[in-house]
Amino acid sequence: MTKNSERAADATLTRRAFVGAAAATAAAAGLAGCAPAATDDAPADEEGLPATGEDPYEGAEIFYSTCPPECQHHNLKGYVVDGKLVKVESSELNDCAACARGIARAYMTNDPERLTVPLLRDGDKGSGKFKEITWDEAFDLIQQKFDEAIAADGVESICYVTGSGNFGAMHGPVANAFFAHLGGASTTVGSLCCAGTTASIVPIYGQRFLDCRNQIENSTYCVIWGNNPAISKQGYFQRFEKVVENGGKLVVIDPIYTESAAKATDWIAPWPGTDAALGLAMLKTIVDEKLYDEEFLLAHTCAPCLVDKATGTPVLEAEDDPASFMVLDAATGTVVRHDAPNITAALTLEGTPQAEQYSTEFELIYANAAPWTAEAAETECGVPAADIQRIAREYAAAEHAMIVQNMGGFMRTENGTYATAIGAYLAAFCGQVGHIGDGVSDAGGMNEVKTGAPIPVPELDHKVPAIPRFKFGEAVLAQDPLKVNVLWSMTGSPMTQWPNTNMVKAALEAIPFVVTVEHYLTSTALYSDLVLPCTGMFEMEGVLANARSHWVQLVEKAVDGPGQCKSDLEIFTELAKRYGFGDAFDVPMDTLISNVIEPTGVTLEELKEKKAIDVVGPDYIPYKDGEFLTPSKKAEFWVAAWKEEGFDPIVTYARSEEDARNDNELAGKYPLFAVQQKTYRGVHSTFHALPWMDEICDTEPHILMHADDAAARGIADGDAVVVFNDRGEHRGIARVNKLLKPGVIGLQNGWWEQQGGSSSYVTNDKWKTLGGTHCCNQTLVDVKKEA
Amino acid sequence: MAIGFWMNNKNCYGCKTCSIACKSEKQLGPGVLLRTVTEIRQDDPAAFAFLSMACNHCEEPACVENCPVGAYSKLEDGTVMQDHTVCIGCKTCISACPYGAPSYDEATSTTFKCDGCYDRRQRGELPACVAACPGANLALDEMDALQSAHAADIVSDENSGTKPNFVITVDAALTEEPDDIAVAAAAEKA
Numbered sequence: 001m002t003k004n005s006e007r008a009a010d011a012t013l014t015r016r017a018f019v020g021a022a023a024a025t026a027a028a029a030g031l032a033g034c035a036p037a038a039t040d041d042a043p044a045d046e047e048g049l050p051a052t053g054e055d056p057y058e059g060a061e062i063f064y065s066t067c068p069p070e071c072q073h074h075n076l077k078g079y080v081v082d083g084k085l086v087k088v089e090s091s092e093l094n095d096c097a098a099c100a101r102g103i104a105r106a107y108m109t110n111d112p113e114r115l116t117v118p119l120l121r122d123g124d125k126g127s128g129k130f131k132e133i134t135w136d137e138a139f140d141l142i143q144q145k146f147d148e149a150i151a152a153d154g155v156e157s158i159c160y161v162t163g164s165g166n167f168g169a170m171h172g173p174v175a176n177a178f179f180a181h182l183g184g185a186s187t188t189v190g191s192l193c194c195a196g197t198t199a200s201i202v203p204i205y206g207q208r209f210l211d212c213r214n215q216i217e218n219s220t221y222c223v224i225w226g227n228n229p230a231i232s233k234q235g236y237f238q239r240f241e242k243v244v245e246n247g248g249k250l251v252v253i254d255p256i257y258t259e260s261a262a263k264a265t266d267w268i269a270p271w272p273g274t275d276a277a278l279g280l281a282m283l284k285t286i287v288d289e290k291l292y293d294e295e296f297l298l299a300h301t302c303a304p305c306l307v308d309k310a311t312g313t314p315v316l317e318a319e320d321d322p323a324s325f326m327v328l329d330a331a332t333g334t335v336v337r338h339d340a341p342n343i344t345a346a347l348t349l350e351g352t353p354q355a356e357q358y359s360t361e362f363e364l365i366y367a368n369a370a371p372w373t374a375e376a377a378e379t380e381c382g383v384p385a386a387d388i389q390r391i392a393r394e395y396a397a398a399e400h401a402m403i404v405q406n407m408g409g410f411m412r413t414e415n416g417t418y419a420t421a422i423g424a425y426l427a428a429f430c431g432q433v434g435h436i437g438d439g440v441s442d443a444g445g446m447n448e449v450k451t452g453a454p455i456p457v458p459e460l461d462h463k464v465p466a467i468p469r470f471k472f473g474e475a476v477l478a479q480d481p482l483k484v485n486v487l488w489s490m491t492g493s494p495m496t497q498w499p500n501t502n503m504v505k506a507a508l509e510a511i512p513f514v515v516t517v518e519h520y521l522t523s524t525a526l527y528s529d530l531v532l533p534c535t536g537m538f539e540m541e542g543v544l545a546n547a548r549s550h551w552v553q554l555v556e557k558a559v560d561g562p563g564q565c566k567s568d569l570e571i572f573t574e575l576a577k578r579y580g581f582g583d584a585f586d587v588p589m590d591t592l593i594s595n596v597i598e599p600t601g602v603t604l605e606e607l608k609e610k611k612a613i614d615v616v617g618p619d620y621i622p623y624k625d626g627e628f629l630t631p632s633k634k635a636e637f638w639v640a641a642w643k644e645e646g647f648d649p650i651v652t653y654a655r656s657e658e659d660a661r662n663d664n665e666l667a668g669k670y671p672l673f674a675v676q677q678k679t680y681r682g683v684h685s686t687f688h689a690l691p692w693m694d695e696i697c698d699t700e701p702h703i704l705m706h707a708d709d710a711a712a713r714g715i716a717d718g719d720a721v722v723v724f725n726d727r728g729e730h731r732g733i734a735r736v737n738k739l740l741k742p743g744v745i746g747l748q749n750g751w752w753e754q755q756g757g758s759s760s761y762v763t764n765d766k767w768k769t770l771g772g773t774h775c776c777n778q779t780l781v782d783v784k785k786e787a
Numbered sequence: 788m789a790i791g792f793w794m795n796n797k798n799c800y801g802c803k804t805c806s807i808a809c810k811s812e813k814q815l816g817p818g819v820l821l822r823t824v825t826e827i828r829q830d831d832p833a834a835f836a837f838l839s840m841a842c843n844h845c846e847e848p849a850c851v852e853n854c855p856v857g858a859y860s861k862l863e864d865g866t867v868m869q870d871h872t873v874c875i876g877c878k879t880c881i882s883a884c885p886y887g888a889p890s891y892d893e894a895t896s897t898t899f900k901c902d903g904c905y906d907r908r909q910r911g912e913l914p915a916c917v918a919a920c921p922g923a924n925l926a927l928d929e930m931d932a933l934q935s936a937h938a939a940d941i942v943s944d945e946n947s948g949t950k951p952n953f954v955i956t957v958d959a960a961l962t963e964e965p966d967d968i969a970v971a972a973a974a975e976k977a
């Protein structure tokens with residue numbers, strides 16, 4: 001092709017036919033919202049043509065279901081012709097379109113690679129050698145192994161783990177009911193995704209999973225902090241683009257120039273794990289320059305609440321009333337309840353007699369922010385001081401500013417809880433929460449709507465120890481806190497998603513009986529003793545009513561699953577019968593669904609008629625008008641749980657253990673930061689091995705490297721490389737450019753063993769940080785050319 | 788009459804749902820894609836953009852001209868249509884098309900090509916790719932309408948000799964034209 005070297009900078013004047021520039025508003029009609037409307041005018045028939053307008057799907061039976069992994073839970077519409085699911089589309093009930101993965105559900109139902117019969121290991125773990133057995137043999141074996149485990153070491157020596165592959169009600173919640181009925185099997189503790197949000201937004205704002213997706217387009221200043229919504233919120237990423245089209249700003253904070261950064265007005269690239277320092281420096285600028293919203297701080301936050309210098313805890317009027325915070329009334333000079341009428345609470349105590357005994361939360365926050373001058377933050381975060389101050393000023397002054405956290409990678413770091421919390425502080429200081437177009441966006445959610453359990457979960461009379469998920473291998477090998485005789489893994493793949501894969505592998509090899517319930521022979525299934533084939537979407541009934549979505553969705557069965565596969569519910573019901581509590585499980589599906597949706601106010605009849613019901617509403621604003629869901633109804637900055645964990649109860653920052661700037665052996669040996677990237681191939685490990693994804697995405701792991709780092713190692717674009725550290729190795733193809741911060745490499749998350757193996761082979765398994773954050777993005781590595 | 792596609796290279800964020808929606812709608816076999824998305828990474832100035840391209844329903848289509856069995860025809864509305872029942876799988880169209888639009892199916896030893904979902908349009912529906920795009924970054928319409936409805940920068944390369952009907956709204960950061968990059972990438976892959 002002829003290259004056009006004369007192409008003008010404004011990309012309009014070319015040798016090509018110049019298209020009459022149309023007003024941007026004309027384009028907007030077609031760009032708004034989701035799929036455009038069909039035209040009314042069908043072309044006229046043309047006789048004798050090979051195409052006649054005939055509809056190959058005419059007369060198809062239509063079924064509705066959902067796409068239930070840890071994503072946006074789009075509603076899906078399936079077409080069945082002659083008993084076969086032939087096509088899946090984004091349903092008309094969505095407010096934005098489902099993606100290629102959802103559409104691929106039809107392929108998955110018919111995929112010859114699907115598991116069809118129970119498989120028993122017939123070789124070494126990992127060898128992929130299995131023999132087919134019957135369900136009767138499988139159930140007998142499970143019962144035998146359960147009985148042996150219970151007799152030898154108690155029921156807690158059976159450990160069950162669920163992942164984020166299916167948020168439907170008939171999966172994880174049914175497992176919880178089953179293992180509680182069994183007497184209390186153990187499970188794991190430690191959230192791979194969003195411990196930072198749980199440990200900060202819940203105490204500070206009172207509740208999480210209340211998201212702002214319906215306010216994005218009303219925002220004038222959107223800070224996408226450490227996440228990539230072009231992929232993780234792809235159905236409605238166009239709403240973020242709309243912010244820019246409307247004249248607003250889109251600021252992406254990410255060491256990698258992602259798909260989202262490419263559409264932003266600003267790209268800020270900090271060192272991984274330094275986000276809390278960045279946020280503290282922004283807060284310092286905002287306080288120093290009095291850019292905060294004093295009215296909001298006094299009316300809706302605990303900024304003026306007193307903290308006793310002697311005890312280091314907030315001053316309460318009554319110890320048994322957690323909402324009875326005290327403030328200094330500047331007008332009378334007396335200490336009164338924060339919610340007493342007609343007071344003027346003091347943000348600072350300087351010059352008052354109370355200053356000797358108390359600090360305000362405002363003062364404590366400023367004291368922690370004070371060391372983070374823009375210059376200090378520039379050094380620590382690798383972001384120019386001027387940029388830090390500029391975005392702080394712009395954020396504070398914006399008409400409607402939103403911080404999008406979206407359970408992002410920035411919180412999967414050692415300081416992740418503080419990094420998440422500083423966003424909550426910034427929004428509350430600037431009054432940028434609780435109104436149109438602002439807020440701190442979580443991934444979610446309908447969490448203000450209560451849901452029920454499909455099967456009641458009996459309460460145990462004793463506490464079952466939980467195994468730290470990130471140190472699962474060490475815990476299993478040391479039999480601490482307990483011995484694991486049986487592992488039951490479902491709706492997830494620890495071998496790809498848990499940190500430090502070699503230790504996960506060691507655990508799976510050491511546990512005498514590992515059961516994996518799956519659609520495919522996944523990485524985890526490869527290391528299992530028994531693999532049970534389970535039904536997928538459109539192959540079973542149920543309901544999805546989860547904190548990640550705005551919709552309660554009916555899960556309809558369109559076709560039978562391949563071969564002899566069974567649903568999680570069917571598997572647990574059979575086992576429950578064998579253990580004498582079958583009655584709790586063997587109840588009609590309508591009853592189970594009703595149990596789930598009854599507290600939402602949606603009736604089964606309504607759900608069956610409408611298929612999916614938005615229980616949040618298009619105009620939803622979390623913490624509306626600054627009314628937080630804490631005991632005091634205010635943003636409570638001082639977090640008791642952090643103090644109980646032995647950390648500062650106010651956001652602070654200290655350099656993490658695994659940081660390439662540290663003057664220690666580790667940093668000397670492994671000088672590159674590695675962060676995990678999501679890809680369009682899948683959601684975590686789900687969809688990842690589909691041939692359809694091979695046709696549209698990278699077909700093997702890519703390792704994103706800066707040209708400077710690649711050159712220093714003699715690596716060229718396209719070279720086969722090995723990423724390594726003391727934990728393990730991850731192999732892939734070098735993708736070399738300048739679209740990331742030098743010193744940082746990007747690893748793609750989700751690759752299966754059969755595809756070359758997970759990037760988790762090298763990831764940080766630190767336990768336990770504040771809040772128990774997963775530290776996969778606090779990982780040091782080096783990279784070498786494949787020998 | 789001349790129908791064509793419009794593609795918003797400026798706003799597309801690369802999810803490739805269009806490719807899969809097409810494959811699903813047309814029930815295409817392994818390895819057959821009638822719409823492909825090319826990733827474009829550029830260091831300076833920084834850009835990370837995508838071009839989604841299918842058949843450009845050219846004014847002077849090379850497939851029509853070169854197909855030895857006359858499987859291709861240009862319909863009155865401008866659609867370049869393949870009569871799949873007469874295709875012999877000789878791949879002449881694939882090598883003739885400057886845009887790599889036709890796609891060979893190993894399983895049936897025949898070639899498929901985008902018809903802009905002619906059947907769906909006959910029924911008043913949108914092409915599958917257009918309907919599925921989460922960002923509404925695709926459209927199919929009369930070229931005149933596309934050029935007046937969208938803030939479009941270029942019509943794809945008239946120098947290819949086939950007079951393609953493809954209107955692109957270009958990411959302003961790109962220093963090369965996205966369809967040139969896509970064509971070069973397709974050629975490299977082939």
